[in-house]
Amino acid sequence: MIRPQRRMHAWLWPLIAVALAVGIAAGLAARRGSFVQPAAATSGANP
Amino acid sequence: MSVAYTAIGWNRQKRLYDAAVVGGVLLFVGLFFAIGKFAGRGPEVERVHDDAMLLIRALGTCGLVLLHIVLWIGPLARLDPRLLPLLYNRRHLGVLTFLIGLAHAAITLVQYHGFGNVNPLVSLFTSNTNFTSLAEFPFELLGLAALVILFLMAATSHDFWLAVLSPRVWKWLHMSVYAAYALLVMHVVLGVLQQDRSPLLPLLLIAGVAITAGLHIAAGLREHARDTRGDALLDGLIDAGPTGEIALNRARVVCTSSAERIAVFKHTANGKACISAVANVCAHQQGPLGEGKVIDGCITCPWHGYQYHPADGCAPPPFTEKISTYRVTLRGGRVLIDPKACPPGTPIAPAEVPDAG
Numbered sequence: 341m342i343r344p345q346r347r348m349h350a351w352l353w354p355l356i357a358v359a360l361a362v363g364i365a366a367g368l369a370a371r372r373g374s375f376v377q378p379a380a381a382t383s384g385a386n387p
Numbered sequence: 388m389s390v391a392y393t394a395i396g397w398n399r400q401k402r403l404y405d406a407a408v409v410g411g412v413l414l415f416v417g418l419f420f421a422i423g424k425f426a427g428r429g430p431e432v433e434r435v436h437d438d439a440m441l442l443i444r445a446l447g448t449c450g451l452v453l454l455h456i457v458l459w460i461g462p463l464a465r466l467d468p469r470l471l472p473l474l475y476n477r478r479h480l481g482v483l484t485f486l487i488g489l490a491h492a493a494i495t496l497v498q499y500h501g502f503g504n505v506n507p508l509v510s511l512f513t514s515n516t517n518f519t520s521l522a523e524f525p526f527e528l529l530g531l532a533a534l535v536i537l538f539l540m541a542a543t544s545h546d547f548w549l550a551v552l553s554p555r556v557w558k559w560l561h562m563s564v565y566a567a568y569a570l571l572v573m574h575v576v577l578g579v580l581q582q583d584r585s586p587l588l589p590l591l592l593i594a595g596v597a598i599t600a601g602l603h604i605a606a607g608l609r610e611h612a613r614d615t616r617g618d619a620l621l622d623g624l625i626d627a628g629p630t631g632e633i634a635l636n637r638a639r640v641v642c643t644s645s646a647e648r649i650a651v652f653k654h655t656a657n658g659k660a661c662i663s664a665v666a667n668v669c670a671h672q673q674g675p676l677g678e679g680k681v682i683d684g685c686i687t688c689p690w691h692g693y694q695y696h697p698a699d700g701c702a703p704p705p706f707t708e709k710i711s712t713y714r715v716t717l718r719g720g721r722v723l724i725d726p727k728a729c730p731p732g733t734p735i736a737p738a739e740v741p742d743a744g
Contacts, residue, residue, distance in 0.1 A: 349462070349607025356565060357600035360572055364596070367576030368589055370521035 404476050408483060412449055419445035439498045444579065446491035451571060453484045455595050458568060462606035468678060471689055478544045481564075485541040488534050495527070526578035533570035536563050546672075554673060572596060614646040624716060624723035627651045627664075630740050633722070635660065638686075640667055640677035643726040649713055650677030651722055652686055652697050653740070661737035663697035664713035664724050670695075670731075671708065699734040717741075 423441040457480045460473045500510040515525040540561055542548075549557045572592065580588055618641040619626045625641050633639045633653040641649050648667035653660060665686065667677045674690030681687065685694035685703060695702055700710040709731035715738040716723040722738070729735060 349603045350611040351607075352565070353600050353603040353607060356569060357596070357604070360569060360596050360600070363569075363573050364576050364589070364593060366521055367573070367580060370577075371581045 401476060401479070405479055408480060412453070412483065412487065415449045415452070416442075416445045419448060439494065443491060443495050443498065446487055446494070447575075447579075450484055450487040450491055451575065451595075453480060453487065454564075454568060454571065455599060457481055457484060458564070458599050459602055462602035465606040465610060466602070471678060474690060481537075482541045482544055485534070485537040488530075488537055492530065492534055499527075521577060522581055524577045526574050526576075526581075529570045529574040529577065533567040533574065536567040536570070540564060540567075549672060558673070568599070614642060614648075616642065618642050620644075621718075621721075621723055623726075625649070625726050627722040627724055629720050630660075630662065630717065630722055631720070633662070636681040638677040638679075639722075640675075641724060647726075647728070648675075648677065649724055649726075650675075650686070651715070651724060652681055654681040654684070654686075654697050654737070656684075656698070656737055656739075660740040662715050662717065662722050662740060663735065663737045664715050665695065665697065665700050666711040666713075666728065666731075668710070669693050670702075670710050676710070698737055699732055701732050 420441050423444070424437070457477060460470075460477050460480075463470045464474050496507050496511060500507040500514065503510060505513070511527060511531070515523070515527075517523045517525065540563070543552065543557065543560060552560065575588075575592060580592070625643065627633075627639055627641045630653070633651060635653050635655070638650040638652040641651060643649065649664050650667040651662060651664045653662055655661070665676065667675055669676050669688040669690065671688065671691055671693040674688045674693070676686055676688055676695070679687045679689040681697065682694070684696070686697050687694050693702065693706075693708060695708070695710055698712075700712040702708040711728040711731050712733050712735045713728060714725040714735055716725070717738045717740065
């Protein structure tokens, strides 16, 4: 029956919207370099 | 039990629809490519890469735009019944979305993984395993996962699979389009948006997500309110309102306390107006029968034209589909419906509407 899917949008889509908002915000913040890990120093290499 | 396969029933309307959609896609991709090519002229050595990259972006953008349109159709049709015709042939748009995504993926695979000494598919999975970094996340795998979902949906879009898988399983499979959508949004966010500094792309993407989410939430809340309200009861019977308020050959949809919807049709039998009540859900693909009309004495589903006799809920021969029927009583000029469904195909004598005056 389509009934479950019809009502499901009322609670499912707020969840999807919040998840995507968080994902988009994190992704956009990452492109400014906030989440880029600094390159690890190689062991034994001369400074 | 076997299910006979019948090929797509092409008709003039479908051909015109597909021609228009394919034409629109070619125009979009062509314009995107042309504008991108002339807007970003570079040195000769870069132009080869630019062409491939432009085509990749053109196809990717086109596919994502088409997916947005596909997702908007459902809630728009719920919010405004005048937009119901948009539902017709929606599956054609879905299959086209998959094909565009496949072309995008194929060119990307060749362009970025095809010129090394490693198998391109192996390279796709092993060249970047930086799952802990957002800026360098292997976003291509998100796109691949979405493509697999779209492939499964495209492959099972024919009615044959609806019968083989059962409507419930088929519907849940096709609900995974939402997972594909989320994967594709993140594929773009962690892919092209990591390099492209234009504010336009993020704004367009956010607008697309906001509209998609907003439409679904609005339609879902409206339907949820409708289901939980239930319709007024009179002595245990659902009051469907005055007989005069139901248009001839049309229906009023009422809702039981258990959120089952009943389509109450006014039609003619032996030259007299009468009322019959049937389940609102078409046996074919769960279409809303109450939004259809009575044609040649049969309730006709607005989605695919499946028909049922209003008196017994049976499809006319040679078809065998059946839907539940409900007992109807007329009292004081009002239509009262027994909310207890009769088994599919149960004949219920239509309630004759008294002549006015």
